[in-house]
Amino acid sequence: MDKLRTENHEQKVRLGVIGFNRGKGFLEIAANQFENVIPAAICDLDPEKQRIARESFPETPVFASLDDMLEQATLDALIVETPANYHAEICAKTLAAGIHVMSDVPCVDSVEEGELLFAAVKTAQPIYMSGANPxxxxxxxxxxxxxxxxxxxxxxxxxxxxxxxxxxxxxxxxxxxxxxxxxxxxxxxxxxxxxxxxxxxxxxxxxxxxxxxxxxxxxxxxxxxxxxxxxxxxxxxxxxxxxxxxxxxxxxxxxxxxxxxxxxxxxxxxxxxxxxxxxxxxxxxxxxxxxxxxLPRYANRPESHYHGGTDYALIERFLTAIRTGAPSPVPVEKALRMxxxxxxxxxxxxxxxxxxxxxxxxx
Ligand SMILES: NC(=O)c1ccc[n+]([C@@H]2O[C@H](COP(=O)([O-])OP(=O)(O)OC[C@H]3O[C@@H](n4cnc5c(N)ncnc54)[C@H](O)[C@@H]3O)[C@@H](O)[C@H]2O)c1
The missing domain is CATH 3.30.360.10 (Dihydrodipicolinate Reductase; domain 2)
Structure with a gap:
């Protein structure tokens, strides 16, 4: 089956994930089902997840910390799949490094983290998108x-x-x-x-x-x-x-x-x-x-029954926004309101x- 093509699909996107449980599925869908997505970095604290990452993506560098990944990998975009209490800090650092971010829900875990995330997004050029699949x-x-x-x-x-x-x-x-x-x-x-x-x-x-x-x-x-x-x-x-x-x-x-x-x-x-x-x-x-x-567009693709195909929809919208410069499909205000x-x-x-x-x- 042909890979899915977003608008401006000729533009390569070097994509990383942090948090390699749900993050594994996202990287597999993005790299295997969408045209011109390069799995460019994986980060997880857990050595066992790092082992699985090396096994699943042998060409992709694997890191144990966000700081090392941001310093050593070349990324256009990152998908954040850690527990919620890390989301704000990871998103703030990644956006400040000039990298687009899609971060899973809940977007933050405290009021203070909400303020941190909002300020970080508002002072950054790259896109912040909430992975609000429902x-x-x-x-x-x-x-x-x-x-x-x-x-x-x-x-x-x-x-x-x-x-x-x-x-x-x-x-x-x-x-x-x-x-x-x-x-x-x-x-x-x-x-x-x-x-x-x-x-x-x-x-x-x-x-x-x-x-x-x-x-x-x-x-x-x-x-x-x-x-x-x-x-x-x-x-x-x-x-x-x-x-x-x-x-x-x-x-x-x-x-x-x-x-x-x-x-x-x-x-x-x-x-x-x-x-x-x-x-x-x-x-x-x-x-x-x-x-x-x-969602019928993704119905015949692997794992698309999971969450009704909405994980595909998130990736497609994220890649499209990155490649076209369109506004975030789920901006920070919407993320915090929910x-x-x-x-x-x-x-x-x-x-x-x-x-x-x-x-x-x-x-
Ligand atoms: N949208 C949905 O339908 C949906 C479904 C399930 C989970 N989620 C969300 O997705 C995120 C991930 O969920 P999960 O079920 O994969 O969680 P999980 O706890 O199973 O996996 C999280 C992974 O992140 C790693 N990790 C934790 N802190 C880290 C850090 N600071 N740096 C690097 N790695 C770190 C852990 O080692 C673990 O491998 C959560 O925010 C959760 O709320 C959303």
Whole structure:
């Protein structure tokens, strides 16, 4: 199968990755499936990951530290796949070295890191792109389409959930054990912010603590209520330890002034009811849109079923922006809007659910 060609695909992109777990898949897709992408450097702290990197990419230099990589490798772009608490520092240093960055979600792990990242991006020439793959899911495309056609009217209330029992990943990904689930909110908030069109300003949040494993500091489930200035309310729930096995891992319910939607992003189920639709029948008052699970452009390529092909979409958009000079497909403001509410939600939970103001570096 021919490699995928972005606009200006003749331009070579020397690409590195830091964090060689999820980063391995990204480098494989970028180098093997896209024209003129050179795997130019790999960095991981872990000697075992370095060994795997040498085995997978024998021609590519492998480093144990970001500083060594930035000093010794020649890179046009870097994909950042470390745990979130390293993202801001890695992105800031890499951008300052004149290298484009795509960094996975959550974009930062604290308010201070949000300020650092924002300042770094605003003073840098290269592109910063957030790897917010759910924003490119087939169901997100469909949501935007029905919203832009006016079928939902003004969105005023949303429920969004991410329920995923991650205990099987504790050994390979130890940061997940105590990671407060509400901070992993970008998958849930990214798509819905596209139809809310306003920042969240206030949050109140509770966590259950650890009922299943009895681990101090762990929460099985955390649930937050978020509010915008014009009183659009969202209930956000995230659980990473559970025995809940019904709905697939993501769920979105949208209430609009003209309609509503019930979406399961992973399975592609999308139910729509709209006062503005002419397609109505007394026996079938809502419409079930048949949304593909995988973006059709990538459907026949390796691992494209994973995340609905959205990892391909991220790479394609990142390469295109680099090669054309177009603005970042997911800029830092968007990244922080879908990430900081979870960080402030945790602060609220730590204060017994206290109503907490969400602050962004730009105001
Ligand atoms: N968008 C998605 O759908 C999605 C899915 C899974 C994970 N993620 C995100 O992707 C990122 C990576 O997730 P993962 O599951 O691969 O995590 P992981 O913990 O399994 O792997 C992270 C790797 O980074 C390495 N590392 C840690 N700190 C480093 C540093 N300072 N310098 C160099 N290497 C370092 C570790 O040794 C490890 O190999 C995380 O930010 C996570 O939140 C996103």
């Amino acid at each position: 924003n490119f899911r087939p169901t997100t495309e469909a949501l935007l389409d029905v919203y832009e056609r006016g079928l939902l009217g003004k969105v005023y209330y949303v429920e969004t959930e991410y329920v995923h029992d991650l205990r099987s990943l504790y050994e390979s990904s130890p940061w997940r054990i105590k990671y407060p689930p509400i901070k992993y909110c970008t998958h849930s908030l990214g798509p819905i912010l596209e139809v809310i069109n306003e920042d969240f300003e206030q949050v109140s949040c509770f966590g259950t603590g650890s009922h299943i494993l009895n681990l101090p500091g762990q929460h099985d489930v955390m649930s937050a209520l978020l509010r915008t200035k014009s009183n659009v309310v969202t209930r956000l729930m995230v659980s990473f330890v559970n025995n809940y096995n019904f709905d697939g891992s993501h769920l979105i319910r949208i209430f609009g002034t003209e309609g509503s939607a019930l979406i399961h992003p992973v399975t592609g189920e999308f139910k729509l009811f709209s006062n503005k639709s002419f397609i109505k029948h007394s026996c079938n008052p809502d419409m079930s849109l048949d949304i593909l699970k995988t 990430c900081l509410p979870g960080i402030f939600a945790l602060t609220s939970a730590e204060k017994g659910g206290e109503l907490t103001r969400i602050k962004y570096p730009w105001n």
